[in-house]
Amino acid sequence: xxxxxxYEELKRRVSPQAPLNLGLNDGTYAPAASIAALQExxxxxxxxxxxxxxxxxxxxxxxxIDGVAPENVYLRNGSGPILKQxxxxxxxTAIKSSPKRVLQHVxxxxxxxxxxxxxxxSKVPRKAAGLGLTVEFVPLEPxxxxxxxxxxxxILSKRDGLVYITTPNNxxxxxxxxxxxxxxxxxxxxxxxFWIDEAYVHYVDPAEHAYCSDLVPTLDNLVVSRTxxxxxxxxGLRVGYLLAPAALVRTLESQVTDYRxxxxxxxxxxxxxxxxxxxxxxREKTREMTQKIIDGVNAMDGVExxxxxxxxxxxxxxxxxxxxxxADAVAARGILIKTFxxxxxxxxxxxxxxxxxxxxxxxxxxxxxxxVLRR
Ligand SMILES: Cc1ncc(COP(=O)(O)O)c(C=O)c1O
Numbered sequence: 563x564x565x566x567x568x569y570e571e572l573k574r575r576v577s578p579q580a581p582l583n584l585g586l587n588d589g590t591y592a593p594a595a596s597i598a599a600l601q602e603x604x605x606x607x608x609x610x611x612x613x614x615x616x617x618x619x620x621x622x623x624x625x626x627i628d629g630v631a632p633e634n635v636y637l638r639n640g641s642g643p644i645l646k647q648x649x650x651x652x653x654x655t656a657i658k659s660s661p662k663r664v665l666q667h668v669x670x671x672x673x674x675x676x677x678x679x680x681x682x683x684s685k686v687p688r689k690a691a692g693l694g695l696t697v698e699f700v701p702l703e704p705x706x707x708x709x710x711x712x713x714x715x716x717i718l719s720k721r722d723g724l725v726y727i728t729t730p731n732n733x734x735x736x737x738x739x740x741x742x743x744x745x746x747x748x749x750x751x752x753x754x755x756f757w758i759d760e761a762y763v764h765y766v767d768p769a770e771h772a773y774c775s776d777l778v779p780t781l782d783n784l785v786v787s788r789t790x791x792x793x794x795x796x797x798g799l800r801v802g803y804l805l806a807p808a809a810l811v812r813t814l815e816s817q818v819t820d821y822r823x824x825x826x827x828x829x830x831x832x833x834x835x836x837x838x839x840x841x842x843x844x845r846e847k848t849r850e851m852t853q854k855i856i857d858g859v860n861a862m863d864g865v866e867x868x869x870x871x872x873x874x875x876x877x878x879x880x881x882x883x884x885x886x887x888x889a890d891a892v893a894a895r896g897i898l899i900k901t902f903x904x905x906x907x908x909x910x911x912x913x914x915x916x917x918x919x920x921x922x923x924x925x926x927x928x929x930x931x932x933x934v935l936r937r
Contacts, residue, residue: 595837629776641802735870764793
């Protein structure tokens with residue numbers, strides 16, 4: 563789908579069998595330089611050679627831009643696989659390091675809880691709860707979904723754990739914690755671990771919100787994850803990375819194979835990181851498109867949309883209707899949107915999330931939603 567896509571063509575093409583997926587948060591536009599880099603691989607011999615075993619050129623570029631050393635960069639096919647690999651590793655290592663934690667783990671699996679906001683990237687608490695680990699939710703309430711850092715501090719003063727914070731947050735779309743607060747908490751609680759998921763951070767101008775990446779070399783209990791799936795519009799390439807203490811990167815590397823990121827993906831990512839015009843362009847486009855969605859939803863009855871700093875908009879029903887009903891009706895017209903099933907004791911029945919699309923997709927989404935809500 564390109565931004566010149568035509569509304570009528572979209573309407574003809576989209577169906578419940580071939581849906582438009584606005585539920586996964588994929589980005590919109592890739593850097594022009596990434597596309598140019600991809601186009602260089604156009605002959606039958608372009609891809610005949612292996613890339614470097616550890617993707618050093620990409621690690622070096624990331625390190626330079628994010629203010630870390632190449633030894634702090636762990637690359638994989640997306641940050642999702644990194645979360646899945648590394649969170650259990652961190653929790654296990656933390657539990658094994660203390661007899662008291664081992665005992666707590668044996669008694670009720672509370673040896674090293676996951677501490678995370680009530681609204682977060684749901685796969686993390688869901689997976690942890692599925693393993694029977696204790697998940698402690700920090701409140702996050704509408705309309706501003708502000709994280710009470712004092713409350714987080716109080717929780718950490720009582721117990722060590724793995725703090726997982728996505729900022730800007732999925733699904734609430736707002737910046738949850740300032741870099742200074744991350745640094746202060748990580749220093750104050752050296753026995754806890756801090757995971758700052760910056761999957762969406764590039765949508766926010768660093769002049770407005772300082773990123774956490776360059777704190778990593780100074781703190782051994784902080785990791786920061788990133789991805790090319792969203793603001794870099796390259797979800798289809800599957801590249802994500804973790805910024806972490808060098809010793810942890812070495813351990814993680816030993817758990818997986820070399821040559822993980824293909825040459826095509828490596829070159830496209832390097833070119834994208836060096837394309838200075840890309841992020842300002844994407845930020846402006848995204849603001850325009852999310853505002854259109856927010857205004858459109860807020861003009862409808864029975865729903866409200868919340869402000870966002872990123873490429874998706876959290877909404878909720880205000881008329882008691884279950885959001886799944888809305889999602890099902892929209893899906894019957896060929897558009898997939900995100901709803902949230904319960905995790906542990908948390909319910910999200912009235913919430914749904916809309917990801918911005920390109921071209922006519924946003925108008926098509928609004929018209930479809932309006933049609934469904936009028937019935
Ligand atoms: C906060 C957050 N982190 C990580 C991911 C995983 O993204 P990827 O595996 O494409 O890097 C997602 C995907 O939705 C996400 O929302």
